[in-house]
Amino acid sequence: MTGSTAVLDARGVTKRFGGLTAVRDVDFTVGEGEIVGLIGPNGAGKTTFFNCLTGLYEPTAGEVRYRGRRLPSRPHDVTRAGVARTFQNIRLFPNMTVLENVMVGRHCRLREGLLSAIGRGPRYRRAEAEAEGTARELLEFAGIGRLAGSLARNLPYGDQRRLEIARALASDPGLLLLDEPTAGMNPQETERTRELVLAIRDRGLAVVVIEHDMRFIFGLCDRVAVLNQGEKLVEGPPSDVQSDERVIAAYIGGAPDDDEPEEA
Numbered sequence: 001m002t003g004s005t006a007v008l009d010a011r012g013v014t015k016r017f018g019g020l021t022a023v024r025d026v027d028f029t030v031g032e033g034e035i036v037g038l039i040g041p042n043g044a045g046k047t048t049f050f051n052c053l054t055g056l057y058e059p060t061a062g063e064v065r066y067r068g069r070r071l072p073s074r075p076h077d078v079t080r081a082g083v084a085r086t087f088q089n090i091r092l093f094p095n096m097t098v099l100e101n102v103m104v105g106r107h108c109r110l111r112e113g114l115l116s117a118i119g120r121g122p123r124y125r126r127a128e129a130e131a132e133g134t135a136r137e138l139l140e141f142a143g144i145g146r147l148a149g150s151l152a153r154n155l156p157y158g159d160q161r162r163l164e165i166a167r168a169l170a171s172d173p174g175l176l177l178l179d180e181p182t183a184g185m186n187p188q189e190t191e192r193t194r195e196l197v198l199a200i201r202d203r204g205l206a207v208v209v210i211e212h213d214m215r216f217i218f219g220l221c222d223r224v225a226v227l228n229q230g231e232k233l234v235e236g237p238p239s240d241v242q243s244d245e246r247v248i249a250a251y252i253g254g255a256p257d258d259d260e261p262e263e264a
């Protein structure tokens, strides 16, 4: 599954908030077409690490490369470079339609500003038609095509999460970062999300998923990395990680076995 090119290569990423080191010296790579899980107890630093990958936070130390090139420091530029994400707390435009939400996600790929009120000439209309076509295709892909005209705020929770994913895909990324995509979902919705992530990989993307639902993570991912107190504790195939005593200890609140060397 892992290709030779690293899609994402994060080295020595550290993020400090004053005296608190939320992420400490984390190395993390994602290969072509891989689905990698990022797990860890509450407060382990997972979202902070995501934020360091997507330009929301500037790492205190370390560097992040996407397909060999150092990622820019601002979120919009990171999206343009090819890294898209969803958020733990859904961030949609609630009073825009489902279709419009996805078209906004397409915005960074268009030379013509969709939100600009000026210059609505033929080039603008062509760009808008292209954005709409792409958005409709992505809504179908995400299984919510029938909801294109609904206001985002009227969607059931599970569909809002799917819309967030469709919007992220609209920026045409090579890497998608999903922060708790199944939070609050029932088992059927969770299963549909698993199928959607697999279909996203089939489109040629690499995916990183933060999730608390272990069954989801271990059933979906090619590889899983575990963060604990800001550090990478273990990384490997789901079957290894699942049975690793250090991981079990971290989750039940015990001290991990410090004598065990960490895997690279």
Ligand SMILES: Nc1ncnc2c1ncn2[C@@H]1O[C@H](COP(=O)(O)OP(=O)(O)OP(=O)(O)O)[C@@H](O)[C@H]1O
Residues within 6 Å of the ligand: 017, 020, 022, 040, 041, 042, 043, 044, 045, 046, 047, 048, 049
């Ligand atoms: N902006 C911030 N300022 C100060 N401390 C922060 C900030 N963001 C996160 N932290 C702290 O960094 C640590 C890691 O938090 P983070 O949210 O990254 O963990 P997490 O693994 O995503 O947790 P959860 O699973 O509960 O979402 C926590 O101690 C948190 O309180």
